[in-house]
Amino acid sequence: MSARIRLYNTLSRTIEPLETRESGKIGLYVCGMTVYDYCHIGHARAMMAFDFVVRHLRQRGYDVTFVRNHTDVDDKIIARAKERGLDPLALSATFVHALEEDLAALGILPPTRAPRVSEHIPDILELIARLIAKGNAYRADNGDVYFAVESYPAYGHLSGKKLDDLRAGERVAVDSAKRNPADFALWKAATGDPAEPTWDSPWGRGRPGWHIECSAMARHYLGDTFDIHGGGIDLVFPHHENEIAQSECGTGHGPYARYWMHNGHLTLPRPDEDGADDEKMSKSLGNVIRIRDILQEVPAEALRLYFAETQYRSPLPYAADGLVRALGALDRIYSAKETALEVARATPTPVAELGDPAKELYALAIGFPAAFNDAMDDDFNTAQALAALFELVRAVNRFGNDKKARTKGALAMVPVIAAFDLAANVLGIAAMEPQAFFDEVKQKRLAAAGKSLADIEARILARTAARAAKDWAEADRLRAEFDAEGIVVMDNPTGCSWRMRIE
Numbered sequence: 001m002s003a004r005i006r007l008y009n010t011l012s013r014t015i016e017p018l019e020t021r022e023s024g025k026i027g028l029y030v031c032g033m034t035v036y037d038y039c040h041i042g043h044a045r046a047m048m049a050f051d052f053v054v055r056h057l058r059q060r061g062y063d064v065t066f067v068r069n070h071t072d073v074d075d076k077i078i079a080r081a082k083e084r085g086l087d088p089l090a091l092s093a094t095f096v097h098a099l100e101e102d103l104a105a106l107g108i109l110p111p112t113r114a115p116r117v118s119e120h121i122p123d124i125l126e127l128i129a130r131l132i133a134k135g136n137a138y139r140a141d142n143g144d145v146y147f148a149v150e151s152y153p154a155y156g157h158l159s160g161k162k163l164d165d166l167r168a169g170e171r172v173a174v175d176s177a178k179r180n181p182a183d184f185a186l187w188k189a190a191t192g193d194p195a196e197p198t199w200d201s202p203w204g205r206g207r208p209g210w211h212i213e214c215s216a217m218a219r220h221y222l223g224d225t226f227d228i229h230g231g232g233i234d235l236v237f238p239h240h241e242n243e244i245a246q247s248e249c250g251t252g253h254g255p256y257a258r259y260w261m262h263n264g265h266l267t268l269p270r271p272d273e274d275g276a277d278d279e280k281m282s283k284s285l286g287n288v289i290r291i292r293d294i295l296q297e298v299p300a301e302a303l304r305l306y307f308a309e310t311q312y313r314s315p316l317p318y319a320a321d322g323l324v325r326a327l328g329a330l331d332r333i334y335s336a337k338e339t340a341l342e343v344a345r346a347t348p349t350p351v352a353e354l355g356d357p358a359k360e361l362y363a364l365a366i367g368f369p370a371a372f373n374d375a376m377d378d379d380f381n382t383a384q385a386l387a388a389l390f391e392l393v394r395a396v397n398r399f400g401n402d403k404k405a406r407t408k409g410a411l412a413m414v415p416v417i418a419a420f421d422l423a424a425n426v427l428g429i430a431a432m433e434p435q436a437f438f439d440e441v442k443q444k445r446l447a448a449a450g451k452s453l454a455d456i457e458a459r460i461l462a463r464t465a466a467r468a469a470k471d472w473a474e475a476d477r478l479r480a481e482f483d484a485e486g487i488v489v490m491d492n493p494t495g496c497s498w499r500m501r502i503e
């Protein structure tokens with residue numbers, strides 16, 4: 001088992017070697033989403049961060065049990081359901097389904113378990129009962145059950161916050177039912193609103209507070225202590241702080257999680273104040289928010305590559321031109337993969353008999369798994385792993401320019417293709433057949449530009465006919481017309497092909 005993986009642990013604020021509780025096994029819990037609408041690309045970044053983590057851990061041989069919850073009981077869900085005259089659990093079930101579709105379209109592997117709060121009320125009740133029995137929680141006069149933060153001396157050790165500072169920061173008498181303003185709700189008494197989903201409990205009818213669900217579900221699937229807990233950086237306080245307090249007090253075991261991983265946020269640009277550019281921006285990827293909208297315009301792997309260019313802990317200000325640049329970079333990767341697959345069918349000749357570009361490429365490809373894994377082992381540094389991939393892509397291009405090597409280089413391609421497979425397995429990049437990728441780009445870029453495939457094919461045929469009739473003026477006019485539309489026409493002996501320019 002590889003013991004080389006190192007990761008930043010928010011708990012210790014240092015990079016630590018990964019040492020799992022059980023050799024070769026990892027229990028990973030990641031806070032999922034509160035589901036009341038379609039997911040946007042900020043969610044995609046968070047989900048992708050842990051997709052890279054899970055894929056790499058599995059590729060390194062770990063048996064990963066990956067749990068990611070759906071919060072389907074929440075104030076925002078109830079409010080949205082009331083607006084629409086729907087049952088809150090039905091509304092959230094609809095959006096859980098939409099979320100699963102979006103994540104599948106992004107190539108994000110499904111978790112081992114994806115529990116919903118509404119399915120785990122007995123686990124939640126049991127944990128709350130333990131906390132009350134141990135003196136860590138109390139039922140207040142208003143019928144709510146609160147966790148008493150003062151009963152847990154270590155409260156604040158994840159976020160570095162101190163209880164005294166928290167209390168000083170609270171406004172006076174925010175909630176008089178609490179003993180300490182920092183106490184948080186484990187169980188909320190039913191408000192009497194018929195739209196609110198509620199359950200019976202020993203403390204009266206009500207519903208769980210937000211934080212308790214993750215403690216209860218993590219315990220149900222991963223046990224009292226497990227290896228890694230993840231989520232967005234905004235969850236460190238209070239959500240994760242509260243999870244630790246509830247779990248360590250409730251189970252009597254610690255640590256709740258050995259490592260805490262937090263992803264940085266994707267920030268979205270705001271529309272211009274005058275709103276003048278809004279429509280244009282939404283069409284040109286500038287201000288698209290939903291995952292499913294962006295996937296109409298670019299293949300999923302463009303988004304994967306765009307996210308992988310920044311290591312998961314860093315904040316990422318979203319920029320549409322960055323996504324288009326990522327698509328261009330992906331196009332270069334697929335061109336190289338296409339070359340490698342083509343040369344793999346050529347004559348097998350010992351690499352030593354080929355020229356320098358082939359020898360260099362071969363050596364680089366042999367060393368690729370080590371370079372790639374070193375980067376990923378180093379706190380899942382996808383940016384560095386991509387750098388290794390681009391070095392390989394450039395070497396494939398140099399090799400591809402050597403016409404003699406192209407006809408004889410099949411043996412040199414063996415490690416090159418293995419390298420592309422490794423990147424596909426861990427980053428989910430270059431996982432497609434090149435032609436399928438080029439076709440998808442063509443179709444999506446045309447649709448995004450509001451162009452018709454039939455119209456372009458008809459004009460390509462007209463140009464081919466003009467060339468056959470030696471009407472060079474007409475052929476050149478059509479080429480210029482295509483060029484102005486961002487379509488690159490490539491003449492070859494049997495006719496011509498075309499593709500969308502990525503810019």
Ligand SMILES: [Zn+2]
Pocket residue numbers: 030031032214239
């Ligand atoms: Zn959580």
